[in-house]
Amino acid sequence: VENKRIVIITNSLVNSLYGAKLLSVLRKDGFNSDLIQVPDGEKYKSLSIAKYLYDELLKRKADRITALISLGGGVMGDLTGFVAATYMRGLPLVHIPTTLLAQIDSSIGGKVAVDHPLAKNIIGSFYQPKAVYTDPEVLQTLSDKDIKNGIVEAIKVAVIKSPDFFKWLEKNIDQLLKKHKELLCEVVKEAISLKVDIVLKDPWENGLRKVLNFGHSIGHALEVEAGYQDLSHGEAVALGMLIETKIARNRG
Ligand SMILES: NC(=O)c1ccc[n+]([C@@H]2O[C@H](COP(=O)([O-])OP(=O)(O)OC[C@H]3O[C@@H](n4cnc5c(N)ncnc54)[C@H](O)[C@@H]3O)[C@@H](O)[C@H]2O)c1
Ligand SMILES: [Zn+2]
CATH class of the missing domain: 1.20.1090.10 (Dehydroquinate synthase-like - alpha domain)
Known part of the structure; x- marks a missing residue:
């Protein structure tokens, strides 16, 4: 992370479990970090929530070297990855997968996407994270x-x-x-x-x-x-x- 600027993207449930912990570790390590929370659920893996995230990143003046961390399950990984791939044509991305599914499947391989009401994962890209941190303890x-x-x-x-x-x-x-x-x-x-x-x-x-x-x-x-x-x-x-x-x- 070049300018030590990080934005964590997570949902309400995972935030309540691990959000504060991650923020404080990053801040202690000297990162200028911030957290954005979205509602929990597959139906929020959508273009409208992606737009909400673009709005929030713009408000926070996130620039091209601001890194995004997805903290959560496959929904957070796919959504955050999609936003990372598209905001300013690509921000550095790190996954911290917290479900078994995300640890063994969705955090690996670089597929990012949001759903459309008519088709799943239909708006997306291939975008590899810079790193994936997997801790089975959170399971x-x-x-x-x-x-x-x-x-x-x-x-x-x-x-x-x-x-x-x-x-x-x-x-x-x-x-x-x-x-x-x-x-x-x-x-x-x-x-x-x-x-x-x-x-x-x-x-x-x-x-x-x-x-x-x-x-x-x-x-x-x-x-x-x-x-x-x-x-x-x-x-x-x-x-x-x-x-x-x-x-x-x-x-x-
Ligand atoms: N990109 C890929 O290659 C790929 C592969 C497989 C699946 N997926 C996608 O992954 C999504 C499914 O992911 P999922 O099953 O992780 O669902 P999810 O992200 O909705 O997580 C399931 C639930 O677990 C909660 N949660 C997350 N971590 C927790 C923790 N440590 N403790 C307690 N609760 C926790 C979440 O808030 C949520 O309520 C689907 O959208 C699917 O399309 C993508
Ligand atoms: Zn699957």
Whole structure:
């Protein structure tokens, strides 16, 4: 960070848990830092909230070397990444993913986007962060439902790429759902390395990387249909994997 200027972007829930802590650490380290909060929820991963963030950044006179930190789950990462990619044609971006899903999936690979009422992730770009700071310790405050949402993407990458990891997940699933610390650490490490491997071979998704969309064609359609409420991304992808597998089997 060149001029030591940082703006953290987070949502109300994550702010109440970790916002003040992060701000005080940064300030102690001499960073001129600030925090902008948006409401919590997938339906706020939108162009209108992106516009709100542009307004707030302009008010704070954020310039091209002001770094943005996304603090939160996949929604915060995708939204902050989108704003970082577009505000003044690109600001330095750092992700601090705080959900299991964001730690193993959305913070890696540089896809950033907001949703449109008619299609998910349809307005976006590829924009790589300068760094990703992942601390599995923060998963201890995550809801059971969001642990499950993250496990869904871990199962996805296991089905795609690693029968061994799939077996390991099957064996440890009960402990994982109980947020067993060491096992969660292992999931994070293993799932990240599987995803990184695929993304490095095809960063722009011209071919191979498309395998990571397993469950997502159907899943995204379900999320749009639900109006980005009541059905989480993980739940939609879980249903998507079931339906897509059935379609594949019926086709022989
Ligand atoms: N860019 C990519 O490659 C990519 C990949 C996968 C998913 N995604 C996107 O990620 C999004 C889903 O992400 P998600 O599942 O993380 O949802 P999310 O960001 O909505 O987070 C889920 C919930 O957990 C809360 N939360 C976050 N961290 C917490 C913590 N440490 N303790 C307690 N609560 C916490 C959030 O406030 C929210 O209520 C979707 O929009 C999806 O499209 C993107
Ligand atoms: Zn996904």
